[in-house]
Amino acid sequence: MDFIIEFFKYWNYVGLGKMIRIFWYFIFFEFGRYVLLEFWVLFVYWLGRKRRAKEWEAARQALYNEMPLISLIAPGKNEGKNIFKLVKSLNEQTYQNVEVIIVDDGSDDETPIIGRNLEKNGLIDLFIRNDMRGGKASAANLAWRYSRGKFLLHLDADCSFDRTAVENIIIPFYLDPEIGGVGGNVKVRNGDVSLCARLQSIEYLKSISVGRIVTSYLGIYRIISGAFGAFRMDALKKIGVWDIGPGLDGDITVKLRKSGYKIHFEPKAICLTAVPTKFKVLWKQRLRWSRSLVRFRLRKHLDVFLPHKNWRWGTFLGFVENVFYNFVLDIKWYIYIIDMMINFSSWIWFLIPMNLALYMVAGFMQQLSLSLWSERSEDERVLWWYVPLMVFYVAFFLRFCRTLAYFKEFFWKASYRDPWNPQKSSYQALKNGY
Amino acid sequence: MLAINKINKQALIEYEDFLFMYVEEEEAFDSEKIFYVDAIIINSSETSLFEKVLRVTRTHYDAEIYLKPIFCVQYEGLPLQVIERCDGLTDVTQYQKIARTTREIKQHIDKLFLQQKFPSNEFGVLYKMMQYLYTRNHDLEPFVDRHARLSYTYPFVSLQLEDEEQNKILEILKQGVRDGFLREEKMLDKIHVCDTCHSAHHNIRETCLHCNGIDLKVQDLIHHFQCAYIGPETDFMQEYTDDLICPKCQKILRHIGVDYDKPSHIFNCNTCSEHFQNPVFTYNCVDCGKVSDIRHLQEHLIKKISLTAKGKQLVLSGLPKKNYESQGSNKEITGVYELSVFKNILQQEKARTRFNPGRTFFGKVTVVDAQLNSISWKEKMVLRDELAGELKSYLKDYDKVTAVSAGEFYFLKLESTEEKIAKLEELIVFNLEALVKSNVKDSQVVVSVEIQAVFHDQTVEF
Numbered sequence: 008m009d010f011i012i013e014f015f016k017y018w019n020y021v022g023l024g025k026m027i028r029i030f031w032y033f034i035f036f037e038f039g040r041y042v043l044l045e046f047w048v049l050f051v052y053w054l055g056r057k058r059r060a061k062e063w064e065a066a067r068q069a070l071y072n073e074m075p076l077i078s079l080i081a082p083g084k085n086e087g088k089n090i091f092k093l094v095k096s097l098n099e100q101t102y103q104n105v106e107v108i109i110v111d112d113g114s115d116d117e118t119p120i121i122g123r124n125l126e127k128n129g130l131i132d133l134f135i136r137n138d139m140r141g142g143k144a145s146a147a148n149l150a151w152r153y154s155r156g157k158f159l160l161h162l163d164a165d166c167s168f169d170r171t172a173v174e175n176i177i178i179p180f181y182l183d184p185e186i187g188g189v190g191g192n193v194k195v196r197n198g199d200v201s202l203c204a205r206l207q208s209i210e211y212l213k214s215i216s217v218g219r220i221v222t223s224y225l226g227i228y229r230i231i232s233g234a235f236g237a238f239r240m241d242a243l244k245k246i247g248v249w250d251i252g253p254g255l256d257g258d259i260t261v262k263l264r265k266s267g268y269k270i271h272f273e274p275k276a277i278c279l280t281a282v283p284t285k286f287k288v289l290w291k292q293r294l295r296w297s298r299s300l301v302r303f304r305l306r307k308h309l310d311v312f313l314p315h316k317n318w319r320w321g322t323f324l325g326f327v328e329n330v331f332y333n334f335v336l337d338i339k340w341y342i343y344i345i346d347m348m349i350n351f352s353s354w355i356w357f358l359i360p361m362n363l364a365l366y367m368v369a370g371f372m373q374q375l376s377l378s379l380w381s382e383r384s385e386d387e388r389v390l391w392w393y394v395p396l397m398v399f400y401v402a403f404f405l406r407f408c409r410t411l412a413y414f415k416e417f418f419w420k421a422s423y424r425d426p427w428n429p430q431k432s433s434y435q436a437l438k439n440g441y
Numbered sequence: 442m443l444a445i446n447k448i449n450k451q452a453l454i455e456y457e458d459f460l461f462m463y464v465e466e467e468e469a470f471d472s473e474k475i476f477y478v479d480a481i482i483i484n485s486s487e488t489s490l491f492e493k494v495l496r497v498t499r500t501h502y503d504a505e506i507y508l509k510p511i512f513c514v515q516y517e518g519l520p521l522q523v524i525e526r527c528d529g530l531t532d533v534t535q536y537q538k539i540a541r542t543t544r545e546i547k548q549h550i551d552k553l554f555l556q557q558k559f560p561s562n563e564f565g566v567l568y569k570m571m572q573y574l575y576t577r578n579h580d581l582e583p584f585v586d587r588h589a590r591l592s593y594t595y596p597f598v599s600l601q602l603e604d605e606e607q608n609k610i611l612e613i614l615k616q617g618v619r620d621g622f623l624r625e626e627k628m629l630d631k632i633h634v635c636d637t638c639h640s641a642h643h644n645i646r647e648t649c650l651h652c653n654g655i656d657l658k659v660q661d662l663i664h665h666f667q668c669a670y671i672g673p674e675t676d677f678m679q680e681y682t683d684d685l686i687c688p689k690c691q692k693i694l695r696h697i698g699v700d701y702d703k704p705s706h707i708f709n710c711n712t713c714s715e716h717f718q719n720p721v722f723t724y725n726c727v728d729c730g731k732v733s734d735i736r737h738l739q740e741h742l743i744k745k746i747s748l749t750a751k752g753k754q755l756v757l758s759g760l761p762k763k764n765y766e767s768q769g770s771n772k773e774i775t776g777v778y779e780l781s782v783f784k785n786i787l788q789q790e791k792a793r794t795r796f797n798p799g800r801t802f803f804g805k806v807t808v809v810d811a812q813l814n815s816i817s818w819k820e821k822m823v824l825r826d827e828l829a830g831e832l833k834s835y836l837k838d839y840d841k842v843t844a845v846s847a848g849e850f851y852f853l854k855l856e857s858t859e860e861k862i863a864k865l866e867e868l869i870v871f872n873l874e875a876l877v878k879s880n881v882k883d884s885q886v887v888v889s890v891e892i893q894a895v896f897h898d899q900t901v902e903f
Contacts, residue, residue, distance in 0.1 A: 126719070127719075135705065135707065137671075137704035137705045139705075140704075141664045141671060145664050149664075149671040250668060250669055431699075431702070436667070441668070
């Protein structure tokens with residue numbers, strides 16, 4: 008009790024000016040970017056809802072008037088247990104002029120048997136198996152090679168889809184002919200399995216469902232998720248389809264942007280995915296994802312920061328935002344902590360609770376915006392209980408993981424040794440600077 | 442002592458105490474004299490002559506004739522299907538050898554119980570074959586024969602059945618093994634026969650998964666490591682050089698395993714332009730023209746067969762009387778006739794319909810059940826008679842029935858109408874199915890009935 012009284016007395020004494028000095032990092036970068044900016048953009052977005060609804064209906068009519076063939080491709084390894092569920096989900100779609108192509112990238116489970124049976128029974132259009140694993144990019148490229156649709160949807164085999172997902176992810180192409188790729192709204196299906204999965208449910212809602220509305224609106228949307236992304240077939244041909252990963256979904260999005268195509272996020276195109284349920288598995292996944300920031304943003308596509316004929320403000324700002332918030336501020340955070348330890352060491356026990364409280368308040372405000380935007384807000388109500396834990400998840404777990412990944416990639420190019428890709432491909436990618 | 446009486450290229454040769462028929466030309470073969478000779482020697486390179494002699498003798502109803510030793514004089518190029526079915530190769534000077542073999546066979550024939558009646562045609566074939574094996578004192582070893590429907594010919598047995606019935610041989614042999622008369626020895630081969638006509642002659646080919654087209658092209662898939670492009674070999678091939686160039690990054694692929702690999706292959710159908718990796722293997726039956734998935738081919742094992750002690754005992758002592766009279770006879774039930782009698786009655790009825798058309802009906806009842814294969818001959822005969830009796834019970838006293846086997850019945854329904862016939866059809870199907878199910882364990886029986894009106898100017902097919 009004494010501590011609480013002392014705590015309030017301290018912050019009353021400190022005053023607003025000094026408080027801003029202490030929490031400048033949070034106030035300017037985190038609260039400003041993830042709360043104020045997002046609220047403002049979402050408000051403007053909400054204001055335009057009627058106009059968008061009209062345009063959407065016209066685009067939908069255009070889609071159904073044309074009824075183009077859409078190629079749904081699902082490259083993967085050892086996805087046998089997921090394929091049938093995926094196919095079932097695709098057969099339920101409202102848009103039915105589709106072809107389904109599944110590529111098995113050297114699986115050693117029952118995938119070939121299941122895939123061939125599905126093909127034989129006419130449930131999918133083409134099943135291709137590579138006896139030797141070539142990596143995700145080559146599997147996706149193989150599926151693309153045999154796709155005949157006007158649009159191509161890249162799916163992860165462990166995903167399932169709302170009945171209108173395919174229709175909704177294609178409609179944006181009819182809203183704006185300059186759109187080359189559309190990202191779907193990926194949500195967590197197995198959020199109730201563990202704490203780890205619950206926290207990712209909130210994270211996905213924040214960073215994808217709402218975060219990408221904002222970045223897409225601002226024109227700096229940078230990753231079409233590999234789990235559910237749509238592309239114009241001619242655009243894919245122009246940019247030379249997928250290069251070696253990991254992080255190939257972010258890479259292909261940048262390639263599209265660099266070629267002058269617009270990228271759009273469609274919140275109504277909903278896909279559910281299974282996320283890691285254990286922190287150890289999640290840690291490995293995030294190491295892989297984070298390494299791609301250094302490999303692709305700071306190495307392969309560094310020319311985005313330099314003037315050239317295809318230079319675009321949106322691409323540039325998207326890169327700046329991505330690198331600044333994920334890379335620069337990540338390093339800056341450690342400097343900030345050291346600054347606190349040195350200059351405010353005697354008051355550290357008042358600083359930490361206040362810092363946590365501020366992050367929690369911001370977290371609840373974000374959760375409020377999620378509830379207002381989500382079409383499943385009833386189901387997601389339980390997530391409110393886990394919002395306080397997000398502070399620790401984001402500030403420590405994800406940050407430490409990210410830092411380690413950047414460090415290892417920056418100095419040792421660790422992504423080229425990742426078993427996620429076969430060594431033969433990684434070796435060539437490293438040798439040729441991919 | 443050797444004496445040759447040669448008349449029109451057919452000679453009767455006396456050697457020791459034997460009389461051999463010596464045949465050189467088809468026209469000269471006198472089938473009526475077979476009974477009086479001890480063996481036949483064929484001296485010809487004409488396969489048709491052998492076929493004729495073999496068919497005439499081996500299909501005869503009299504055991505003295507169908508078990509008659511037949512020898513052939515050796516010619517270069519004499520087909521295997523002739524050699525394997527004779528009792529020995531010889532030349533015209535080896536009468537001593539022929540006499541010895543003939544004596545041995547005759548001694549065995551003398552010990553046989555010469556059974557005349559059999560519970561069914563199939564059992565008759567089995568019984569004759571066992572007699573043959575006993576008298577020849579060797580195993581039944583089928584041989585490859587490109588002219589045979591099963592692609593294998595069984596000496597003696599194959600001649601007992603028509604070409605389209607050759608598949609029954611396998612069933613007859615299996616039944617003989619199940620009943621303990623025969624024993625399966627070494628497995629010689631596996632054959633796959635058409636599920637419609639039981640022919641083993643078919644052309645197997647890869648066909649398109651989508652349109653069943655046969656114009657397919659298969660290509661390797663090439664994966665270029667550096668840029669992750671993967672596609673069929675033609676994507677990389679150049680018009681004027683042998684270089685493989687990646688269509689995505691324009692690099693030359695120099696070294697397999699270093700620059701690229703071939704992880705798989707893909708088929709392209711030139712008929713429908715679809716792509717797939719796993720074509721459907723279909724067969725085209727040469728005999729009936731059926732095209733179907735090879736999974737529908739029926740697999741059979743071709744084995745060498747020997748006679749067991751029980752089999753020997755059977756041919757020496759004959760069938761117990763009840764097996765072929767009490768239980769196996771159609772005459773036990775009033776109105777159920779032998780097939781030959783039934784056919785005569787049918788002819789009479791056809792003549793009668795000239796004056797009374799549209800009131801006589803001919804019906805065929807087929808009972809199909811895989812489980813019937815697992816029951817013995819005896820049980821089959823009992824079931825056949827029960828089913829015949831059941832069938833007769835739905836008919837009037839003056840209607841006629843014949844039972845060919847436990848799976849095949851015919852009936853003549855007199856003085857009836859289309860309406861009554863339709864009801865009768867339902868009744869037969871329902872009750873016969875129920876009867877089989879109650880008699881045969883795990884039965885999946887399907888009874889079908891085909892009924893047609895009989896007219897004097899139309900043929901009735903069995």
